[in-house]
Amino acid sequence: MWLRAHPWVGDSLLALLLFLFDSASSRGRYDPVSETFVQAVSSSDYTLGSLLMITPLVVRRRKPVLAAYVTLFGGVFVLVTHGPYAVHPGSFALAIMLYTLLTCSTRRVAVAYATWLLIGTVLFAFVMSREHGVAVFPFVVFGPVAVFAVFWMTGEFVGARRAYHSEVEQRLRLLEHERDQQAKIAVVEERNRIARELHDVVAHAVSVMIVQADGASYAMKTNPEIASKALGTISDTGRKALGELRRLVGVLRNDSETNAEYAPQPDASALGELVEKMRQVGLPVRLTMTGDLADLPTGVGLTVYRLVQEALTNTLKHAGPGASAQVVVARAENQIEVEVTDDGLGRVNGSLVSGGNGLIGMRERVAVYNGVLEAGPRLGGGWRVRAVLPLPGESAP
Template sequence: MRRLSLWMRAHPVVGDTLIAGLLGLPDLAAAGANLADTPRGVYLIVGLFLWGPLIFRRARPKLTSNIILVAGFVQLVTHNVVHGPYGEIEGVPVRPADFALGIALYTMVAYVGRRQGAIYAAWLLLGTVLWEVWRIQDPPEVVLTFFMIICIFGFCWAVGEFVGARRQLNAELLERLKLLEVERDQQARIAVAEERSRIARELHDVVAHAVSVMVVQADGASYALQSDPQMAQMALTTISDTGRQALGELRRLLGLMRNETQSETERLPQPDTNALPQLAEQVRTAGLPVTLTLRGDLNDLPAGVGLSVYRIVQEALTNSLKHAGGSASADVFVTRADDKIEVVVDDDGFGTPRELSGMSGGNGLIGMRERAGVLGGSLEAGPRPGGGWRVHAVLPVGAAQGPLV
């Protein structure tokens, strides 16, 4: 039954044709009855215009309802009713096709609107009064038939109100579903954009750090190639290890960019505060003396906070390695106090105004600030009063349970 109901809803003309047939067949059968002075051809034509338009009532509700109304008034004028000497009525005062007027009223209320339905009901009421006074005439019969017709039209109006409200509700629900689909698509696009932004920051951090270390080591190897071959060999080994590590991270990030399906065991773990000693040693090998100081419990940090601390320290040391000068050193302090982590990276180097302005306006500092801002923290960077450069970040711990950024 449910499948039949869905099919009928998808093909409304079929159901409306059945309704028209249920009214048309008895109406045609009544054509053989006593029609008084009503021409049989007029009777058939008027009947056709009463029940025939019902086939298209949902496709063109206003037009078909008005055709049925006009046919009703034509019936009022053309269908003769004769009253006998004993009160009997000859002719067809009411025909089966007249129920199409009630269906038309229902159609106007449900498919066009309450205002148009009220106007249509007023015309029906006018035609009913004229029919009662002109054709029925007998007062008791007038009262009885008028009450029955008003009940029928009232029932049709009530059903039309109910169905119209359901259709309006369904239309609103459908519109909301469309809006939800649009919002879902927008959220998906926003999520993709955020993920691509995250991957871009990761790529920047990885490439900038690795290339800076490799450039410094390559320069050192070129100077030591003749005088100290062993030192040159160590520098080349550092370049090779740094390049392999960078290639591994780039492969992982580019795989995410291509949406490759990887199992968790195939993905390299994200660095966190536990990797800071290794990072400091790598920067020391590259030629920048680094002192690392860790305070507080840094083992149970949320993944997003641990990654952000690592990337901020990495970017700050990379900038010191590039801009601080050959005789500079750096101090890194990572301190956890209650529900926040404070990261301070100081160097005592020097940089030309062009270098400093380039760093302050570069993507590295922007990326560090974005990382801190996403977690609800803050980051300040600028020259130190006594010389050198300072990066100072404060990150909340409790607010960072979201994705790695």
């Protein structure tokens, strides 16, 4: 609402209305004992006190403490100057300020203000008892205290309701922030997964194609049959890599494109085919598999396959001519161990540290299952990659 966005307008109307009522009663003063208005002479002191009490209502929400104590000062001024006639419509500003402190400030400030109001009420009752006798003292105290109590309870209710709504809004903002963060994390994780898949597929395929192309170029004139076989391997590898790329690109498409075809993910059972392909491109590989590898969880099986694929790809690229590799995959009761070794140069890109993302991708895959990965040169030459993956439900070895 417009008034809620501009609270000073409503407060100004409230102050104007209260001032009009107060001005109308300036010809008489309310006597709480006789419960009637009695004639009194108007004065500039009364007008000044009324303005001091009512005018701060305009800024009561922007500066609640200052406005409250200016109003209190106006009440004291009227009490001093008018004595038994200090109670008039403008006095309701004191109760309104008590309500304002409860809703716009702290309870400690409101308690201090209420204490001053109680002291002022007792002083007013003392003045009235001197005019009409001590018997009127409790009755004079009860009226203002009852009004202040009503405004206090109203302020407590409104303040508690505002605090509740503020807490609910804060929790909603927090939940929305957490939802956005979880969505961002999910996007990053999916992008990393796709990046790993792309690296494994492309790096393996391109490495095979490069090795075969180099071999074909050397054998083109001396042995055309070997060159033709190498070109066939390049063609077959390229087609399969293209199929994998299409599958991964299909994952990135919109959900509405439901006609995208997805190739099945490889697992440990496809290691024999992978090793055979590496042999065809000129890397002698010996594969040893022990234990039941047929019923591995899909994610674990894919991780085993990608680890062996990446390790053999690195061997093909960096081990040098004449190198051979050995792959050992063994399953125990609570874990599966993968080890790939070669007898090549024992270096990656001419150094002991790889400049690519292959080892990083392997570590990320192993970390997903709380596993352990070791990769580095072997004593005596060659390279060794060893990973231990705990099976689901088991702790890391």
